[in-house]
Amino acid sequence: MAQQDVQNGEGGKVAPAVEIKAVLTQLVVPKADDAVKFYKAAFGAVELERSTHPKRKAEQERPLILSAQLKLGSSTFLVSDNTEDSGEPVNVVGSGAIALWLETHDIGAAVAKAVLAGAVSEGEITTGVFSDPEQPVGKVRDPFGFLWFFTSPVAKKAAAESEAPVTV
């Protein structure tokens, strides 16, 4: 790796050179195995790999999931059991909130499929969320409390073209 330091513009402090290869979103739930089944049924997720907790307690029905990697189209995300043993504080605190966006060509069918699998529809398919006022967006909340928006990849591209790209 080239030893090229990066200025971050704060009082001349020099940040170390770091390359981030990828970012993965991890959903942490009380019963990860159930969540994996739900995301397969609701969104058609495909399980790529699963690592389980090495210490299996006698009272556990099945091994706890440290990380199940699910593929959705060109993207992947992680589903994990929320365990004290894993030593990970996982609650989101502070001012921020998270939503998850799914790109699909048939928003109505996607909402219907998710609801059939156990998600709760949150209102009608609406427009006006993007800068393109015609862009429809569907919305469901899954059994674990996460909010999923459905949007169209084509309309998203059109919205992007209406804004000049920002270079950094």
Next chain:
Amino acid sequence: MAQQDVQNGEGGKVAPAVEIKAVLTQLVVPKADDAVKFYKAAFGAVELERSTHPKRKAEQERPLILSAQLKLGSSTFLVSDNTEDSGEPVNVVGSGAIALWLETHDIGAAVAKAVLAGAVSEGEITTGVFSDPEQPVGKVRDPFGFLWFFTSPVAKKAAAESEAPVTV
């Protein structure tokens, strides 16, 4: 699209055929412009595009961000202002929690850079989170309350190889 219906295994109900193209994680914060600057400084994120709220209020210093798309390595995520106007309930409710994982070859430097930009380090770099007990993991919380883990892509691959892949 082929009209191929999918069985979801629940009492013989037939779910509509839906193809999800991609999933994107959206971080919703009170000041998205500040958050974008932070993710650039902390992680080296690159802003690909930005769409702003069409209705700019007089009292606003700058237009509200509907969606800024940030690239981190091979991944992208969204940063948005939390506005009532956008009509999006964004709070995560229920049992689930979310964390974000960053893959990098130098975990120590990545934590140091994030802290220099304003993140708070949460404990030492530890091991034992993955099925590979030697796998080091660093952890920071950003100014908006989100938890970011740093891990190595190489060690992650090794952990995956220790488990038989699950086919669906």
